[in-house]
């Protein structure tokens with residue numbers, strides 16, 4: 001089996017991994033950080049920080065320049081792209097790129113003596129791209145929902161209620177504030193399909209994984225939903241690329257990359273997906289049964305779903321699973337944000353969150369509970385104005401550490417039931433996943449073993465695995481090769497702990513309910 005390249009265009013960086021599917025090894029890895037390596041865009045964290053009223057945009061030319069820079073620096077360091085048989089990628093979800101009709105012709109005839117940015121800058125009909133952090137479209141969400149009979153209908157059709165960061169409301173806003181530029185737009189791509197098109201040298205499809213994050217795709221049909229598209233903006237259907245299954249091969253890589261970086265002219269391009277669908281693959285969780293918890297600034301919970309279901313409360317999302325079927329994604333805003341707030345309040349180190357630190361307090365914290373919502377939470381949608389405790393006396397530092405962790409993972413348990421997934425294992429990823437104490441609380445709250453995988457950047461690895469899968473590779477074999485638990489890293493639940501949390505969950509749900 002061949003070498004495959006997985007790219008990951010995330011909020012802050014563009015990274016690449018080359019997987020040798022014979023040996024099961026990652027043979028090359030590299031990354032470009034937008035803030036450090038491309039400082040002239042003045043977007044130190046990958047987006048313009050001067051946006052007002054919740055607007056968060058990024059410069060799409062920065063993503064193009066990053067692609068040239070990354071491939072160039074890999075080639076210089078001796079990477080042989082001629083051995084790569086297929087390439088796919090992962091993009092931060094929801095972000096959109098607005099292009100004139102000439103984009104298709106331009107990417108079909110790129111000159112390898114010039115760069116991507118210079119040749120494609122003139123194709124942008126909107127200079128900046130709204131990204132997933134943008135929350136400026138409350139009004140447009142309400143308008144779209146009202147036009148199709150309410151959020152219940154939006155959710156039943158698209159897998160999510162109308163969400164500010166999702167692409168549909170962002171497109172609607174653009175069509176309202178700049179109708180002329182909207183009219184000049186020939187094609188609207190996601191970050192994923194934009195970069196996939198550049199690699200393929202032609203406009204390619206949006207996959208069902210990322211397409212589901214737009215509030216425009218009919219989840220059951222895997223096609224654009226006429227009602228949602230019409231409710232979003234005039235003439236939108238002609239501007240949307242087609243939708244296709246994630247394992248779609250879009251043809252050989254554009255000559256630009258052959259001439260400039262030494263790719264083989266027979267290297268296949270596979271359409272890209274969103275970072276969460278790619279992570280599902282990269283975490284070895286493509287089949288139902290495994291729950292993945294990603295511990296980041298926000299925490300996310302995702303899992304393959306045995307059947308399509310939507311969250312009756314409207315907090316969770318359903319996307320296409322790149323391996324076929326569906327996946328869920330639930331996002332909790334107060335992730336490391338809340339853990340760090342406790343750490344800072346008591347001037348603690350991370351060892352306070354390790355097993356030894358947690359040993360100072362009992363499982364269940366003697367009944368003390370915390371709603372760990374330092375910032376307004378989105379699951380559930382609740383603004384408590386800061387954390388709330390179930391007792392009046394001020395908790396100690398040790399009690400607060402346990403309370404924030406138990407509160408976070410009980411809140412996850414309280415909100416993932418609609419998936420219909422009874423997890424037999426939980427895999428954790430993200431910065432805080434290395435912490436044994438945090439992993440132990442997760443194992444105890446869910447009552448199942450917790451694995452830490454040996455995957456450096458699950459979205460990029462998942463993109464590479466998707467490329468191999470599209471070429472005919474066996475996904476189970478790819479998972480066995482690339483998604484193994486790190487040796488000695490599995491944490492088993494402690495005896496009796498699950499029973500404590502089963503009882504506590506009922507009280508926690510009541511406590512949540514009291515907040516209205």
Ligand code: XUL
Nearest residue numbers: 011092093132165275276
């Ligand atoms: C998911 C979401 C984020 C982005 C981050 O709905 O908004 O996870 O995909 O890259």
